[in-house]
Amino acid sequence: MNNYSQLLNYIKQLGENDPFVNTITQGDFDKIDLDKGQLHPLLHIQINSSSFTTDQTISFNVQIGCFDIRDINKEIVEDRFWKQDNEVDNMNETLSTLNRLWLNMFRDFTDNNITASAGSLEPSTYTKSKILDGWIMTFDVEMPNTEISLCM
Secondary structure (H helix, E strand, O other), X not given: OOHXXXXXXXXXXXXXXXXXXXXXXXXXXXXXXXXXXXXXXXXXXXXXXXXXXXXXXXXXXXXXXXXXXXXXXOOOOOOOOOOOEOHHHHHHHHHHHHHHHHHHHHHHHHHOOXXXXXXXXXXXXXXXXXXXXXXXXXXXXXXXXXXXXXXX
């Protein structure tokens, strides 16, 4: 049974094919962006939980975050709405990246007998020490469990 690895590899491959993404990581969101040599924008994958929904399917709760570094201008803030940083640009670009990933996944899932819940998105600003801005998308997938049969 390698559904966990298949799902990680699939999402990683989508990220590698995206022109906006420079680095892909996986694991706990608390340990994101600890490597000083990472190039941004960053795509991070975390699989939170799993369950055996039937004897032939397995479900996963997945979070994918996309982040870019905030560029803060040290000049006096003259525009209180836009401020003088790239937060809005980061939020737009990272949201677009997750939208592309979701559309590709949704299409591919249908072709491979995988179901997915509609993803919810949560903004994330000033994340970690490098001041990252972006979005975290959370969704559930249910995949066929073809490796192990409970019928003996």
